[in-house]
Amino acid sequence: MSPISRGFHRRHEEAEPAGRVPPGQYVTHDFPVLSAGPTPHTPLANWTFSIEGGSSPASWTWQEFQALPAETVTVDIHCVTRWSKLDTSWTGVSLDVLLDAVSYDAPYVLAFCDGGYTTNLPVADLKGGKAWVAYRYGGNPLQPEHGGPARLLVPHLYFWKSAKWVRGLRLRETDAPGFWEMYGYHMYGDPWKEQRYAGD
Amino acid sequence: MVGPLEDAVLDGNAIGGLLIELFGTEMTAAVGTCGVCGTSGHVAEMAVYRPKLGTVVRCRVCDNVLMVFVEVRGVTCVDLHGLAQLA
Amino acid sequence: MEGTAVRGRLTWQTATVSAVMDETPTVRTLSFEVPDWAGHRAGQHLDIRLTADDGYRAERSYSIASAPGEPVAITVERLDDGEVSPYLTQDVQPGDEIELRGPIGGYFVWDPPADMGPLLLLAGGSGVVPLRAMLRHRARIGSSVPVRLLYSVRRLPDVIYHSELTAEPDGVQVSYTLTRQQPPGWTGYARRVDQAMITELAWPEGQMPLAYVCGPTNFVEAVAADLVALGYPPQRVKTERFGATGTP
Numbered sequence: 001m002s003p004i005s006r007g008f009h010r011r012h013e014e015a016e017p018a019g020r021v022p023p024g025q026y027v028t029h030d031f032p033v034l035s036a037g038p039t040p041h042t043p044l045a046n047w048t049f050s051i052e053g054g055s056s057p058a059s060w061t062w063q064e065f066q067a068l069p070a071e072t073v074t075v076d077i078h079c080v081t082r083w084s085k086l087d088t089s090w091t092g093v094s095l096d097v098l099l100d101a102v103s104y105d106a107p108y109v110l111a112f113c114d115g116g117y118t119t120n121l122p123v124a125d126l127k128g129g130k131a132w133v134a135y136r137y138g139g140n141p142l143q144p145e146h147g148g149p150a151r152l153l154v155p156h157l158y159f160w161k162s163a164k165w166v167r168g169l170r171l172r173e174t175d176a177p178g179f180w181e182m183y184g185y186h187m188y189g190d191p192w193k194e195q196r197y198a199g200d
Numbered sequence: 201m202v203g204p205l206e207d208a209v210l211d212g213n214a215i216g217g218l219l220i221e222l223f224g225t226e227m228t229a230a231v232g233t234c235g236v237c238g239t240s241g242h243v244a245e246m247a248v249y250r251p252k253l254g255t256v257v258r259c260r261v262c263d264n265v266l267m268v269f270v271e272v273r274g275v276t277c278v279d280l281h282g283l284a285q286l287a
Numbered sequence: 288m289e290g291t292a293v294r295g296r297l298t299w300q301t302a303t304v305s306a307v308m309d310e311t312p313t314v315r316t317l318s319f320e321v322p323d324w325a326g327h328r329a330g331q332h333l334d335i336r337l338t339a340d341d342g343y344r345a346e347r348s349y350s351i352a353s354a355p356g357e358p359v360a361i362t363v364e365r366l367d368d369g370e371v372s373p374y375l376t377q378d379v380q381p382g383d384e385i386e387l388r389g390p391i392g393g394y395f396v397w398d399p400p401a402d403m404g405p406l407l408l409l410a411g412g413s414g415v416v417p418l419r420a421m422l423r424h425r426a427r428i429g430s431s432v433p434v435r436l437l438y439s440v441r442r443l444p445d446v447i448y449h450s451e452l453t454a455e456p457d458g459v460q461v462s463y464t465l466t467r468q469q470p471p472g473w474t475g476y477a478r479r480v481d482q483a484m485i486t487e488l489a490w491p492e493g494q495m496p497l498a499y500v501c502g503p504t505n506f507v508e509a510v511a512a513d514l515v516a517l518g519y520p521p522q523r524v525k526t527e528r529f530g531a532t533g534t535p
Protein backbone atom coordinates (compact mmCIF):
# COMPACT_ATOMS: atom_id res chain seq x y z
CA MET A 1 0.00 0.00 0.00
CA SER A 2 1.68 3.25 -1.09
CA PRO A 3 1.78 5.94 1.59
CA ILE A 4 -0.23 9.02 0.72
CA SER A 5 2.12 11.93 0.05
CA ARG A 6 0.89 14.50 2.55
CA GLY A 7 -0.47 17.55 0.77
CA PHE A 8 0.36 16.37 -2.75
CA HIS A 9 -2.26 16.87 -5.43
CA ARG A 10 -2.38 16.81 -9.19
CA ARG A 11 -1.52 20.07 -10.87
CA HIS A 12 -4.58 20.25 -13.05
CA GLU A 13 -8.03 19.70 -11.68
CA GLU A 14 -10.55 18.12 -13.97
CA ALA A 15 -12.87 20.53 -15.72
CA GLU A 16 -16.37 21.07 -14.44
CA PRO A 17 -18.70 19.00 -16.57
CA ALA A 18 -20.21 21.74 -18.72
CA GLY A 19 -20.93 19.82 -21.89
CA ARG A 20 -17.94 21.36 -23.53
CA VAL A 21 -15.17 19.22 -22.04
CA PRO A 22 -15.21 15.41 -22.33
CA PRO A 23 -14.94 13.31 -19.16
CA GLY A 24 -11.55 13.08 -17.49
CA GLN A 25 -10.10 16.16 -19.17
CA TYR A 26 -8.79 19.47 -17.88
CA VAL A 27 -8.65 22.73 -19.81
CA THR A 28 -5.24 24.12 -20.64
CA HIS A 29 -4.24 27.52 -21.96
CA ASP A 30 -0.89 26.18 -23.12
CA PHE A 31 -0.44 24.12 -26.23
CA PRO A 32 1.62 21.14 -25.03
CA VAL A 33 3.98 19.58 -27.53
CA LEU A 34 4.11 15.80 -27.44
CA SER A 35 6.32 14.02 -29.92
CA ALA A 36 7.43 10.46 -30.43
CA GLY A 37 10.37 11.49 -32.55
CA PRO A 38 12.46 14.33 -33.94
CA THR A 39 10.68 17.18 -35.71
CA PRO A 40 10.86 16.64 -39.46
CA HIS A 41 11.84 19.58 -41.65
CA THR A 42 10.64 18.73 -45.13
CA PRO A 43 11.30 21.57 -47.56
CA LEU A 44 8.05 22.81 -49.11
CA ALA A 45 9.53 22.19 -52.56
CA ASN A 46 9.57 18.49 -51.70
CA TRP A 47 6.22 18.36 -49.86
CA THR A 48 3.26 16.53 -51.34
CA PHE A 49 -0.04 15.33 -49.96
CA SER A 50 -1.31 12.12 -51.54
CA ILE A 51 -4.36 9.94 -51.38
CA GLU A 52 -3.32 6.43 -52.29
CA GLY A 53 -5.44 3.40 -53.11
CA GLY A 54 -8.83 3.74 -54.73
CA SER A 55 -9.09 3.83 -58.51
CA SER A 56 -7.72 7.33 -59.08
CA PRO A 57 -5.08 8.26 -56.55
CA ALA A 58 -4.24 11.94 -56.26
CA SER A 59 -1.31 14.01 -55.16
CA TRP A 60 -0.84 17.73 -54.61
CA THR A 61 2.34 19.75 -54.34
CA TRP A 62 2.48 22.53 -51.76
CA GLN A 63 1.60 25.12 -54.39
CA GLU A 64 -1.29 23.04 -55.66
CA PHE A 65 -2.46 22.46 -52.12
CA GLN A 66 -2.40 26.19 -51.31
CA ALA A 67 -4.59 26.77 -54.36
CA LEU A 68 -7.33 24.49 -53.04
CA PRO A 69 -10.34 26.06 -51.31
CA ALA A 70 -9.51 26.45 -47.64
CA GLU A 71 -11.55 27.31 -44.60
CA THR A 72 -10.82 28.67 -41.17
CA VAL A 73 -12.47 26.83 -38.30
CA THR A 74 -12.53 27.24 -34.54
CA VAL A 75 -12.64 23.95 -32.69
CA ASP A 76 -11.93 22.35 -29.32
CA ILE A 77 -9.21 19.72 -29.20
CA HIS A 78 -8.84 16.89 -26.70
CA CYS A 79 -5.64 14.99 -26.01
CA VAL A 80 -5.69 11.50 -24.56
CA THR A 81 -3.17 12.72 -21.98
CA ARG A 82 -6.12 14.63 -20.52
CA TRP A 83 -5.63 18.21 -21.63
CA SER A 84 -8.29 19.95 -23.69
CA LYS A 85 -7.80 23.24 -25.46
CA LEU A 86 -10.87 25.26 -26.37
CA ASP A 87 -11.51 27.58 -29.28
CA THR A 88 -8.44 26.78 -31.33
CA SER A 89 -8.33 28.38 -34.75
CA TRP A 90 -7.06 26.51 -37.80
CA THR A 91 -6.98 27.08 -41.53
CA GLY A 92 -6.79 24.22 -43.94
CA VAL A 93 -8.35 22.20 -46.67
CA SER A 94 -11.37 20.10 -45.80
CA LEU A 95 -11.04 16.37 -46.32
CA ASP A 96 -14.33 16.63 -48.21
CA VAL A 97 -12.49 18.59 -50.89
CA LEU A 98 -9.57 16.17 -50.94
CA LEU A 99 -11.62 12.97 -50.96
CA ASP A 100 -13.91 14.36 -53.67
CA ALA A 101 -10.85 14.48 -55.94
CA VAL A 102 -10.43 10.71 -55.87
CA SER A 103 -12.64 7.81 -56.75
CA TYR A 104 -12.85 5.12 -54.09
CA ASP A 105 -15.14 2.99 -52.02
CA ALA A 106 -12.78 2.01 -49.22
CA PRO A 107 -14.17 2.54 -45.70
CA TYR A 108 -10.86 3.20 -43.87
CA VAL A 109 -7.67 5.16 -44.18
CA LEU A 110 -4.23 4.99 -42.69
CA ALA A 111 -2.75 8.48 -42.45
CA PHE A 112 1.02 8.54 -42.97
CA CYS A 113 3.51 11.23 -42.04
CA ASP A 114 7.07 12.45 -42.27
CA GLY A 115 9.03 10.65 -39.56
CA GLY A 116 6.98 7.47 -39.98
CA TYR A 117 3.99 8.17 -37.72
CA THR A 118 0.69 6.62 -38.75
CA THR A 119 -2.85 6.62 -37.44
CA ASN A 120 -6.02 4.96 -38.68
CA LEU A 121 -9.48 6.46 -39.20
CA PRO A 122 -12.80 5.56 -40.80
CA VAL A 123 -13.41 7.54 -44.00
CA ALA A 124 -16.79 8.47 -42.57
CA ASP A 125 -15.02 10.43 -39.82
CA LEU A 126 -13.15 12.48 -42.38
CA LYS A 127 -16.21 13.53 -44.35
CA GLY A 128 -19.08 15.89 -43.63
CA GLY A 129 -17.08 18.89 -42.48
CA LYS A 130 -15.34 17.02 -39.66
CA ALA A 131 -11.70 16.97 -40.75
CA TRP A 132 -9.05 19.10 -42.42
CA VAL A 133 -5.45 19.13 -43.46
CA ALA A 134 -4.49 22.26 -41.58
CA TYR A 135 -1.52 24.48 -42.37
CA ARG A 136 -2.24 27.54 -40.26
CA TYR A 137 -2.85 27.76 -36.52
CA GLY A 138 -4.03 30.90 -34.76
CA GLY A 139 -3.67 32.81 -38.02
CA ASN A 140 0.01 31.94 -38.48
CA PRO A 141 1.78 29.26 -40.49
CA LEU A 142 1.72 26.03 -38.51
CA GLN A 143 5.01 25.70 -36.61
CA PRO A 144 7.10 22.53 -37.06
CA GLU A 145 6.76 21.48 -33.41
CA HIS A 146 2.98 21.55 -33.79
CA GLY A 147 3.02 19.55 -37.00
CA GLY A 148 3.89 22.12 -39.65
CA PRO A 149 3.89 22.51 -42.57
CA ALA A 150 0.59 20.62 -42.36
CA ARG A 151 -1.18 18.23 -40.04
CA LEU A 152 -4.40 16.33 -39.98
CA LEU A 153 -7.08 17.95 -37.86
CA VAL A 154 -9.91 15.69 -36.66
CA PRO A 155 -11.19 17.43 -33.53
CA HIS A 156 -14.03 15.06 -32.72
CA LEU A 157 -11.52 12.31 -31.94
CA TYR A 158 -8.62 12.28 -29.48
CA PHE A 159 -5.83 14.44 -30.78
CA TRP A 160 -3.39 11.60 -31.48
CA LYS A 161 -5.56 11.01 -34.56
CA SER A 162 -4.75 14.56 -35.76
CA ALA A 163 -1.46 13.37 -37.17
CA LYS A 164 1.37 15.87 -37.30
CA TRP A 165 3.50 16.24 -40.44
CA VAL A 166 0.84 14.38 -42.44
CA ARG A 167 1.81 13.51 -46.01
CA GLY A 168 -1.19 11.51 -47.12
CA LEU A 169 -3.86 8.89 -46.64
CA ARG A 170 -3.84 5.29 -47.74
CA LEU A 171 -7.36 4.05 -48.50
CA ARG A 172 -7.97 0.58 -47.08
CA GLU A 173 -10.65 -2.09 -47.02
CA THR A 174 -9.89 -2.93 -43.40
CA ASP A 175 -9.09 -0.85 -40.34
CA ALA A 176 -5.37 -1.31 -39.62
CA PRO A 177 -3.92 0.03 -36.38
CA GLY A 178 -1.54 2.95 -36.68
CA PHE A 179 1.44 3.70 -34.41
CA TRP A 180 -0.22 4.17 -31.03
CA GLU A 181 -3.14 1.88 -31.83
CA MET A 182 -0.71 -1.00 -32.24
CA TYR A 183 0.43 -0.53 -28.67
CA GLY A 184 -3.01 -0.50 -27.13
CA TYR A 185 -4.63 2.84 -27.85
CA HIS A 186 -8.24 2.73 -29.04
CA MET A 187 -8.85 2.10 -32.73
CA TYR A 188 -11.49 4.85 -32.89
CA GLY A 189 -10.81 7.26 -30.02
CA ASP A 190 -14.05 9.10 -29.19
CA PRO A 191 -13.26 11.43 -26.27
CA TRP A 192 -16.94 11.67 -25.33
CA LYS A 193 -16.98 7.92 -24.67
CA GLU A 194 -13.48 8.06 -23.13
CA GLN A 195 -12.17 5.60 -25.70
CA ARG A 196 -8.54 6.01 -24.71
CA TYR A 197 -7.40 2.40 -24.83
CA ALA A 198 -8.44 -0.74 -26.70
CA GLY A 199 -11.33 -2.27 -24.86
CA ASP A 200 -12.68 1.01 -23.49
CA MET B 201 19.94 22.06 -34.38
CA VAL B 202 18.81 23.30 -30.99
CA GLY B 203 15.21 24.17 -30.30
CA PRO B 204 12.57 24.13 -27.61
CA LEU B 205 11.35 20.70 -28.59
CA GLU B 206 14.79 19.17 -28.96
CA ASP B 207 15.65 20.14 -25.39
CA ALA B 208 12.88 17.86 -24.18
CA VAL B 209 14.47 14.76 -25.72
CA LEU B 210 16.13 12.65 -23.06
CA ASP B 211 18.42 9.63 -23.09
CA GLY B 212 18.26 6.09 -21.81
CA ASN B 213 19.37 7.18 -18.33
CA ALA B 214 15.86 8.55 -17.87
CA ILE B 215 14.24 5.15 -18.24
CA GLY B 216 16.68 3.24 -16.06
CA GLY B 217 13.99 2.38 -13.53
CA LEU B 218 11.46 1.35 -16.18
CA LEU B 219 14.03 -0.96 -17.78
CA ILE B 220 14.88 -2.67 -14.50
CA GLU B 221 11.16 -3.16 -13.92
CA LEU B 222 10.73 -4.77 -17.33
CA PHE B 223 14.00 -6.67 -17.75
CA GLY B 224 14.78 -7.44 -14.13
CA THR B 225 18.25 -5.93 -14.37
CA GLU B 226 20.20 -2.70 -14.97
CA MET B 227 20.06 -1.96 -18.70
CA THR B 228 21.46 1.55 -19.25
CA ALA B 229 24.97 0.20 -19.77
CA ALA B 230 23.71 -2.52 -22.11
CA VAL B 231 24.68 -2.14 -25.75
CA GLY B 232 21.98 -2.07 -28.41
CA THR B 233 22.47 -2.36 -32.16
CA CYS B 234 20.13 -0.54 -34.52
CA GLY B 235 18.41 -2.90 -36.94
CA VAL B 236 18.43 -0.28 -39.68
CA CYS B 237 21.83 1.41 -39.65
CA GLY B 238 23.83 -1.01 -37.52
CA THR B 239 25.01 1.64 -35.04
CA SER B 240 25.81 0.19 -31.64
CA GLY B 241 25.58 2.22 -28.50
CA HIS B 242 24.73 2.13 -24.84
CA VAL B 243 21.05 2.26 -24.00
CA ALA B 244 21.97 5.28 -21.84
CA GLU B 245 22.97 7.15 -24.98
CA MET B 246 19.86 6.38 -27.04
CA ALA B 247 17.38 9.14 -27.81
CA VAL B 248 14.32 8.84 -25.58
CA TYR B 249 11.00 10.52 -26.33
CA ARG B 250 8.32 10.48 -23.66
CA PRO B 251 5.17 12.06 -25.05
CA LYS B 252 3.10 10.65 -22.14
CA LEU B 253 1.25 8.28 -24.45
CA GLY B 254 4.30 6.06 -24.18
CA THR B 255 8.08 5.93 -24.35
CA VAL B 256 9.83 5.76 -27.73
CA VAL B 257 13.55 5.00 -27.89
CA ARG B 258 15.31 5.86 -31.16
CA CYS B 259 18.69 5.38 -32.75
CA ARG B 260 20.68 8.56 -32.28
CA VAL B 261 22.15 8.24 -35.77
CA CYS B 262 19.23 7.29 -38.02
CA ASP B 263 16.15 7.92 -35.80
CA ASN B 264 14.91 4.37 -36.31
CA VAL B 265 12.53 3.30 -33.55
CA LEU B 266 14.45 0.81 -31.40
CA MET B 267 12.08 0.28 -28.48
CA VAL B 268 8.55 1.29 -27.56
CA PHE B 269 6.96 0.98 -24.11
CA VAL B 270 3.28 1.69 -23.58
CA GLU B 271 1.48 1.09 -20.31
CA VAL B 272 -2.23 0.35 -20.51
CA ARG B 273 -4.17 -0.53 -17.35
CA GLY B 274 -1.03 -1.46 -15.47
CA VAL B 275 0.39 -3.73 -18.17
CA THR B 276 3.35 -2.54 -20.23
CA CYS B 277 3.55 -3.45 -23.90
CA VAL B 278 7.20 -3.82 -24.90
CA ASP B 279 8.31 -3.65 -28.55
CA LEU B 280 11.99 -4.22 -29.24
CA HIS B 281 11.77 -5.13 -32.91
CA GLY B 282 13.84 -2.14 -34.03
CA LEU B 283 16.88 -3.56 -32.29
CA ALA B 284 19.05 -6.05 -34.10
CA GLN B 285 20.68 -6.94 -30.83
CA LEU B 286 20.64 -5.99 -27.18
CA ALA B 287 23.40 -7.26 -24.90
CA MET C 288 5.18 -6.79 -3.90
CA GLU C 289 6.26 -3.62 -2.15
CA GLY C 290 8.55 -3.41 0.82
CA THR C 291 10.12 -6.85 0.46
CA ALA C 292 13.62 -6.25 -0.82
CA VAL C 293 14.83 -9.10 -2.95
CA ARG C 294 18.52 -8.76 -3.67
CA GLY C 295 19.04 -7.44 -7.19
CA ARG C 296 15.39 -6.45 -7.74
CA LEU C 297 14.24 -2.90 -7.69
CA THR C 298 11.18 -2.33 -5.54
CA TRP C 299 9.41 0.75 -4.31
CA GLN C 300 10.09 1.36 -0.68
CA THR C 301 8.91 3.94 1.79
CA ALA C 302 11.59 6.36 2.94
CA THR C 303 11.33 9.05 5.57
CA VAL C 304 12.58 12.55 4.94
CA SER C 305 15.21 13.21 7.58
CA ALA C 306 16.30 16.72 6.63
CA VAL C 307 15.69 19.45 4.09
CA MET C 308 18.16 22.14 3.16
CA ASP C 309 17.79 25.05 0.77
CA GLU C 310 20.80 25.31 -1.53
CA THR C 311 19.49 28.33 -3.45
CA PRO C 312 16.13 30.16 -3.45
CA THR C 313 14.75 27.54 -5.86
CA VAL C 314 16.82 24.47 -5.07
CA ARG C 315 16.48 22.20 -2.06
CA THR C 316 18.28 19.08 -0.92
CA LEU C 317 16.26 16.37 0.77
CA SER C 318 17.94 13.65 2.81
CA PHE C 319 16.23 10.35 3.51
CA GLU C 320 16.30 7.44 5.88
CA VAL C 321 15.77 4.43 3.65
CA PRO C 322 15.30 1.21 5.63
CA ASP C 323 16.36 -1.23 2.87
CA TRP C 324 18.87 0.86 0.97
CA ALA C 325 21.40 -1.40 -0.74
CA GLY C 326 24.01 1.32 -1.17
CA HIS C 327 24.74 3.26 -4.32
CA ARG C 328 27.50 4.37 -6.70
CA ALA C 329 28.45 7.94 -7.49
CA GLY C 330 26.38 9.13 -10.47
CA GLN C 331 23.35 6.91 -9.95
CA HIS C 332 19.82 8.18 -9.51
CA LEU C 333 16.61 7.14 -7.84
CA ASP C 334 12.94 7.39 -8.74
CA ILE C 335 10.45 9.16 -6.49
CA ARG C 336 6.74 8.33 -6.52
CA LEU C 337 4.07 10.56 -5.00
CA THR C 338 0.48 9.48 -4.39
CA ALA C 339 -2.32 11.99 -3.84
CA ASP C 340 -5.29 11.07 -1.68
CA ASP C 341 -7.44 10.54 -4.79
CA GLY C 342 -4.96 7.92 -5.95
CA TYR C 343 -3.30 10.18 -8.53
CA ARG C 344 0.36 9.26 -8.93
CA ALA C 345 3.39 11.08 -10.24
CA GLU C 346 6.89 9.71 -10.70
CA ARG C 347 10.16 11.54 -11.27
CA SER C 348 13.84 10.64 -11.37
CA TYR C 349 16.49 12.53 -9.40
CA SER C 350 20.23 12.09 -9.29
CA ILE C 351 21.59 11.06 -5.90
CA ALA C 352 23.45 14.05 -4.50
CA SER C 353 25.31 12.20 -1.76
CA ALA C 354 28.34 9.94 -1.92
CA PRO C 355 28.22 6.20 -1.32
CA GLY C 356 28.15 5.71 2.41
CA GLU C 357 26.40 9.01 3.14
CA PRO C 358 22.67 9.23 3.81
CA VAL C 359 20.70 9.11 0.56
CA ALA C 360 19.98 12.62 -0.63
CA ILE C 361 18.57 14.28 -3.73
CA THR C 362 18.74 17.90 -4.83
CA VAL C 363 15.62 19.21 -6.54
CA GLU C 364 15.24 22.37 -8.59
CA ARG C 365 11.81 23.97 -8.45
CA LEU C 366 10.31 24.38 -11.91
CA ASP C 367 7.68 27.13 -12.10
CA ASP C 368 5.15 25.02 -13.94
CA GLY C 369 6.17 21.78 -12.31
CA GLU C 370 3.87 19.34 -10.60
CA VAL C 371 6.34 17.52 -8.37
CA SER C 372 9.22 19.94 -7.86
CA PRO C 373 7.14 22.65 -6.13
CA TYR C 374 5.88 19.97 -3.73
CA LEU C 375 9.34 18.58 -2.99
CA THR C 376 11.01 21.97 -2.62
CA GLN C 377 8.30 23.72 -0.59
CA ASP C 378 5.82 21.33 1.02
CA VAL C 379 7.79 18.27 2.09
CA GLN C 380 9.01 18.35 5.69
CA PRO C 381 11.22 16.11 7.81
CA GLY C 382 9.17 13.18 9.00
CA ASP C 383 7.15 12.93 5.76
CA GLU C 384 7.15 9.60 3.99
CA ILE C 385 8.05 9.34 0.32
CA GLU C 386 8.20 6.29 -1.89
CA LEU C 387 11.40 5.79 -3.80
CA ARG C 388 13.25 3.09 -5.67
CA GLY C 389 16.91 2.83 -6.42
CA PRO C 390 19.74 3.01 -6.97
CA ILE C 391 19.41 3.10 -10.74
CA GLY C 392 22.10 3.35 -13.37
CA GLY C 393 25.16 1.46 -14.52
CA TYR C 394 26.48 3.77 -17.23
CA PHE C 395 26.70 7.25 -15.74
CA VAL C 396 28.73 6.14 -12.72
CA TRP C 397 32.27 6.82 -11.53
CA ASP C 398 33.99 3.86 -9.93
CA PRO C 399 37.55 4.45 -8.85
CA PRO C 400 39.95 2.72 -8.74
CA ALA C 401 38.52 0.99 -11.86
CA ASP C 402 39.24 4.17 -13.79
CA MET C 403 42.00 6.47 -12.54
CA GLY C 404 42.15 8.89 -15.47
CA PRO C 405 41.81 12.60 -14.68
CA LEU C 406 38.17 13.62 -14.45
CA LEU C 407 36.53 16.33 -16.50
CA LEU C 408 33.11 17.18 -15.13
CA LEU C 409 30.83 19.47 -17.11
CA ALA C 410 27.61 20.62 -15.50
CA GLY C 411 24.73 22.66 -16.87
CA GLY C 412 22.44 23.95 -14.14
CA SER C 413 21.10 21.13 -11.96
CA GLY C 414 23.32 18.73 -13.94
CA VAL C 415 25.88 19.39 -11.22
CA VAL C 416 24.06 17.07 -8.82
CA PRO C 417 25.46 13.66 -9.85
CA LEU C 418 28.87 15.25 -10.40
CA ARG C 419 28.82 16.56 -6.85
CA ALA C 420 28.19 12.98 -5.65
CA MET C 421 31.33 11.99 -7.54
CA LEU C 422 33.33 14.80 -5.90
CA ARG C 423 32.11 13.82 -2.43
CA HIS C 424 32.94 10.19 -3.14
CA ARG C 425 36.42 11.16 -4.27
CA ALA C 426 36.96 13.08 -1.03
CA ARG C 427 35.60 10.28 1.17
CA ILE C 428 37.87 7.65 -0.31
CA GLY C 429 40.91 9.97 -0.31
CA SER C 430 41.39 9.73 -4.07
CA SER C 431 44.01 11.94 -5.67
CA VAL C 432 42.54 11.74 -9.17
CA PRO C 433 42.82 15.28 -10.61
CA VAL C 434 39.45 16.87 -11.36
CA ARG C 435 38.32 19.87 -13.34
CA LEU C 436 34.71 20.92 -13.02
CA LEU C 437 33.20 23.41 -15.47
CA TYR C 438 29.82 24.55 -14.16
CA SER C 439 27.50 26.60 -16.31
CA VAL C 440 24.67 28.57 -14.71
CA ARG C 441 22.75 31.71 -15.61
CA ARG C 442 23.75 33.78 -12.60
CA LEU C 443 26.01 33.34 -9.59
CA PRO C 444 23.13 32.86 -7.08
CA ASP C 445 22.06 29.85 -9.18
CA VAL C 446 25.22 27.94 -8.26
CA ILE C 447 24.26 24.91 -6.18
CA TYR C 448 26.69 23.73 -3.44
CA HIS C 449 28.59 26.99 -3.80
CA SER C 450 30.42 26.96 -0.48
CA GLU C 451 31.32 23.29 -0.89
CA LEU C 452 32.72 23.90 -4.36
CA THR C 453 34.50 27.08 -3.28
CA ALA C 454 36.41 25.08 -0.66
CA GLU C 455 38.12 23.39 -3.65
CA PRO C 456 39.60 20.27 -2.14
CA ASP C 457 43.09 19.26 -3.22
CA GLY C 458 43.32 18.43 -6.87
CA VAL C 459 39.90 19.83 -7.77
CA GLN C 460 39.71 22.93 -9.97
CA VAL C 461 36.30 24.55 -10.33
CA SER C 462 35.45 27.02 -13.08
CA TYR C 463 32.11 28.71 -13.54
CA THR C 464 30.58 30.30 -16.54
CA LEU C 465 27.72 32.72 -15.87
CA THR C 466 25.72 32.91 -19.05
CA ARG C 467 23.12 35.62 -18.30
CA GLN C 468 24.44 37.97 -15.69
CA GLN C 469 27.71 38.45 -13.85
CA PRO C 470 28.46 40.25 -10.58
CA PRO C 471 30.56 43.43 -10.74
CA GLY C 472 34.23 42.60 -11.10
CA TRP C 473 33.59 39.09 -12.39
CA THR C 474 36.67 37.83 -14.20
CA GLY C 475 35.44 34.33 -15.01
CA TYR C 476 33.71 33.06 -18.11
CA ALA C 477 30.56 34.87 -19.09
CA ARG C 478 29.10 32.93 -22.01
CA ARG C 479 27.63 29.57 -22.94
CA VAL C 480 30.13 26.74 -22.97
CA ASP C 481 31.79 26.56 -26.37
CA GLN C 482 34.69 24.85 -28.13
CA ALA C 483 37.20 27.50 -27.08
CA MET C 484 36.28 27.22 -23.40
CA ILE C 485 36.44 23.46 -23.47
CA THR C 486 39.78 23.53 -25.26
CA GLU C 487 41.17 25.74 -22.49
CA LEU C 488 39.90 23.55 -19.67
CA ALA C 489 39.85 19.98 -20.90
CA TRP C 490 42.55 17.54 -19.86
CA PRO C 491 44.73 16.62 -22.83
CA GLU C 492 43.39 13.52 -24.49
CA GLY C 493 46.73 11.78 -24.01
CA GLN C 494 46.18 11.66 -20.25
CA MET C 495 43.29 9.24 -20.72
CA PRO C 496 40.75 11.58 -19.15
CA LEU C 497 37.19 10.56 -18.44
CA ALA C 498 34.47 13.14 -19.01
CA TYR C 499 31.01 13.29 -17.46
CA VAL C 500 28.55 15.75 -18.97
CA CYS C 501 25.20 16.39 -17.32
CA GLY C 502 22.51 19.00 -17.74
CA PRO C 503 19.83 20.09 -20.20
CA THR C 504 19.82 18.14 -23.44
CA ASN C 505 21.05 20.99 -25.62
CA PHE C 506 23.95 21.66 -23.24
CA VAL C 507 24.97 18.00 -23.17
CA GLU C 508 24.75 17.60 -26.96
CA ALA C 509 26.89 20.66 -27.63
CA VAL C 510 29.52 19.88 -24.98
CA ALA C 511 29.82 16.21 -25.88
CA ALA C 512 30.30 17.14 -29.53
CA ASP C 513 33.00 19.67 -28.57
CA LEU C 514 34.87 17.03 -26.54
CA VAL C 515 34.79 14.53 -29.36
CA ALA C 516 35.98 17.26 -31.73
CA LEU C 517 38.87 17.82 -29.32
CA GLY C 518 39.87 14.19 -29.69
CA TYR C 519 38.14 12.55 -26.74
CA PRO C 520 37.08 9.03 -27.73
CA PRO C 521 33.26 8.88 -27.55
CA GLN C 522 33.46 6.05 -25.03
CA ARG C 523 35.37 8.37 -22.67
CA VAL C 524 32.54 10.92 -22.72
CA LYS C 525 29.61 9.90 -20.56
CA THR C 526 26.38 11.85 -20.88
CA GLU C 527 23.20 12.32 -18.92
CA ARG C 528 20.48 14.56 -20.34
CA PHE C 529 18.03 16.17 -17.96
CA GLY C 530 15.60 17.49 -20.55
CA ALA C 531 14.37 21.05 -20.62
CA THR C 532 14.92 23.25 -17.61
CA GLY C 533 14.49 26.58 -19.33
CA THR C 534 16.66 28.58 -21.66
CA PRO C 535 20.33 29.14 -20.89
